Amino acid sequence: MPSTNLHFMLASLPGAEHSMPLFDVLHVPPSTLRPRSDAVSRIEIAQALNMLLFEKLLKAVPHGNDYVADAVRVGSKVRFDHGALRTVLGISTGMLPAGEAAFTRIxxxxxxxxxxxxxxxxxxxxxxxxxxxxxxxxxxxxxxxELHPHHFSATFQTTVNKILATSQDPLDAHSKQLLQHLSTHRSLAGTEALALLPVLVRCFDRQHSLPTIAEYRTLLAESAEMAWISTEGNAFNHATDRVADVAAVADAQRQLGRPIKDAIEVSRNGRVRQTAFRACPVTRMMQDEDGTPVEMQVPGSFYEFISRERYLDEDTQTDKLDLSFDSGNAQGIFKMTAAAAPPVLVDA
Known part of the structure; x- marks a missing residue:
């Protein structure tokens, strides 16, 4: 039997044969490796969710999967720094709460x-x-x-509204009750955690219908980010590996011929550095002007690298890791999915 709650959860979920090797891939915080018990804490559930979402991202991003496979071969482990996702605020989102509210409730x-x-x-x-x-x-x-559609044209807003109004809410009533219990008590029974985790993973996906080709082009003309949301929804836009030296990693990946960003983004305080692979193309089924389903190639997700320096917090006089982000860095990184080209017809 698995010796920790985290091992037990991942071993008990469907597809466990894929999830269990994640312990060899990822640095797992000791605070999440608690002995088996009847109650599972919120930090253990959070770590399990993060590991499952990281695995999901790797399946969608071959360049990232290849990089991770290289790391495992030399005995290294990935330190998962953050995952990023996109939402839309201020417009009809169907059954799904608008903007970040769909995820703060989780x-x-x-x-x-x-x-x-x-x-x-x-x-x-x-x-x-x-x-x-x-x-x-x-x-x-x-x-x-959160994207703000009201900053764009009326046609753009109408198109966004039409697409997102079809959104369904993956959180059922029982899952919402479990989240409320977790919020109050900071733990769930093991069986409850196992019931909740797959539902939480499904939240990080597209919940609305795919756009037509014409709708996608309308969105792309004004916002590559909204065009991306229209096909990928709330999936992880990227997952990020915290490394000691982003520049060295970028050089090594470039020598391997992998499509990594040309420049490194540096925060205004100089302590946070980021770069990334370019987004992997994915195939999505869209309707043409005659209503015929057509396979189209569009930008998917990507894998990112970040270096964070430590600093002395003057208020508390304690040594801290700089966990901040930077607006300039983020906007530069977001360009990885902004392949400035219309959707590409996939040859039959």
């Missing part, structure tokens, strides 16, 4: 708190970072961005 019961607000003005978006209260330096953060 993150807060899991123990996450707001750790920074970042205006992304060039993209007409706002980003918010959430860090875990119990182990902020060890548990992966979530970077949740």
């Amino acid at each position: 993150l807060r019961p899991l123990g996450y708190r707001l750790n920074g607000v970042y205006p992304l003005q060039r993209l007409s978006m706002t980003g918010r970072a959430y860090a875990h209260e119990d182990a902020p330096e060890d548990i992966a953060q979530f970077f949740v961005s």
Whole structure:
């Protein structure tokens, strides 16, 4: 039998044969490796969710999967720094709560708190970072961005509304009750945690119908980010590996011929450096002007790298890891999915 709650949860879920090797891939915080018990804490559930979402991202991003496979071969482990997702605020989103509210209802019961607000003005978006209260330096953060459609044309807003109005809510009544219990008591019974986890994973996906080709082009003309949301929804836009030296990693990946960003984004305080692979193309089925389903190639998700320096907090006189983000960095990284080209017809 698995010796910790975290091992038990991942071993008990469907597809466990894929999830269990994640212990060899990822640095797992000791605080999440608690002996088997009847109750599972919020930090253990948060870590299990993060590991499952990381695995999901790797399946969608071959370049990231290849990088991780290289690391495993030499005995290294990935330190999962944060996952990023996109939402839309101020417009009909069907059965799904609008904007980040669709995810704060999940993150807060899991123990996450707001750790920074970042205006992304060039993209007409706002980003918010959430860090875990119990182990902020060890548990992966979530970077949740909201797009503001009212900054765009009336035609754009109508198109966004039409697409997102079809959204369904993956959280059922029982899952909402479990999240409420978790918020109050900070733990769930093992069977309850196992019931909740697959539902939470499904929240990080597209909940609305795919756009038509014409609708996609309408969105792309004004916002590559909204065009991405229209096909990928709330899936992880990227997952990020915390490394010691982003520049060295970028050089090594470039020598391997992998499509990594040309420049490194550096925060205004100089302590946070980021770069990324370019988004992997994915195939999505869209309807043409005659209503015929057509396979189209569009940008998917990507894998990112980040270096964070430590600093002395003058208020508390304690040594801390800089867990902040930077609006300039984020807007530069977001360009990885902004392949400035129309959707490409996939040859039959």
